[in-house]
Amino acid sequence: MRTRDDIDVQQAKDELLAFAGKNGAMVCGVAAADAFDAYAPEGFRPTDILPRAQTVVVVGGNPPRAGDWASPLVELQETMGTSDRINALGLRVAKWIEDRLGYYAVFIPPGVNKGNRPFLSIMLAAELSGCGSRSLAWPILHPEYGMLFYSAIVTTLPFPVDGPMPVPACPAPACVQMWEEEATPPCLSTCALDDGGCLGGCLADGRMAERQYDRERCTTRVYTYWIPGFQKSLEAALNEEDKERRKMILYSSFFTRTLWSMTYSAQNQAQCYECVRVCPVGLPYRTKK
Ligand code: SF4
Ligand code: SF4
Incomplete structure (x- = not known):
């Protein structure tokens, strides 16, 4: 399959899948850039991020380990997110597309753009690229691995697209x-x-x-640490007139753990996971001896 400028896009896709897999992706797929138009508002579509965008590459992987799921210590996962690694891979894929194939490629950064919205919905990208499907518990689920972390790259390269999964992982x-x-x-x-x-x-x-x-409601229960936790604690500390009490807030184990989760983990999970912990999708994968 060749395009006007004579790149074999199927070969480029095969190389992409090999590169992503070799560098730690558990899944990799491609969505058409214009597939977002029906779901994402203006300003949050691939072409808003990169003019002439043709496709969106998605890589997924780095879920919490089986032991993390089995641990009764919720503070473990609060402090030790694994999603930063999939973001590092997303950056590498963007660089690889530009250096190796000569097309523009933009890694979608984690975090939010305007109105607390992500630059591009990574969940939508994962769904449209067939890397997983939406669920009643809300995270995107992969039929074999369950919940994964995802990263997306918008590119002008017209990779062959995968499209959504024909059979959703949810309900099991x-x-x-x-x-x-x-x-x-x-x-x-x-x-x-x-x-x-x-x-x-x-x-x-x-x-x-x-x-x-x-x-x-979920946010107020779950985002009690990481960036929102930091903002809440900082506000409490700034409003606290008593010097000793202010010190207690800033040097508390909660505030310290919040700083660890922000700095060491780079990005943390968005949910408390109790709804995902009970989900049977991916259970064999996260069950060990
Ligand atoms: S179980 Fe936790 S993460 Fe899931 S919806 Fe409820 S509060 Fe949110
Ligand atoms: S528990 Fe069942 S219904 Fe709920 S998200 Fe998992 S597969 Fe879907």
Whole structure:
């Protein structure tokens, strides 16, 4: 398959997959840049980031280790995110596309642009590239590995695209069965919207028919460390007039752990994971002796 400027785009894609896999990607896929137009608002589409963007490459991997899932210490995962490694790989892929293939490539940085929105929805990119599918618990799930971290690269190179997965990973067969018996799957029963939790939705004919997520409620429960935790603690410290109490806030183990998670981990998980911990997708992969 050749383009006008005579690059064999299928060969370029094969090389991309090999490079990504060799450098630690567990999954790699490509979405068409214009596929975002139907879902992403203006200002947050691939061509807003890179004029003449043709495709979006997604790499996924570096999930928490099986031992992290098994540990009862939530502070472990708070402090030791693994998503920074997938971002490093995203940067390498962007550099590789430019150096090796001679096309523009922009790594989508983690963090937010305007209005607390990411520069480009990485979840949407992962879905449109077939690296995973959306779930009732909200993270993108890969059928074999469950929850992964993802990184996206916008490029002017017209790689052959993959498109979304034909069969979504969610709901798992066990969840369909639980739904038929109890009218709830494991994730919703862990944090049900109508019971003070954050997740709602339903299955119909063995498929996800509707999903709801109270982002604000989840955020106040989950983002109690990392950058939002730092902002909250700093505000409390700045408003504290008593010098000794101010010192207690700034030198507390909570504030120290928050700084560790921001600086050492670079980026941390967005959720408390309890809804994902009970999810059967990827369970064999994260089950060890
Ligand atoms: S991350 Fe935690 S608080 Fe948020 S939806 Fe999942 S279980 Fe609920
Ligand atoms: S527990 Fe079941 S329904 Fe919930 S996200 Fe996982 S697969 Fe989907």
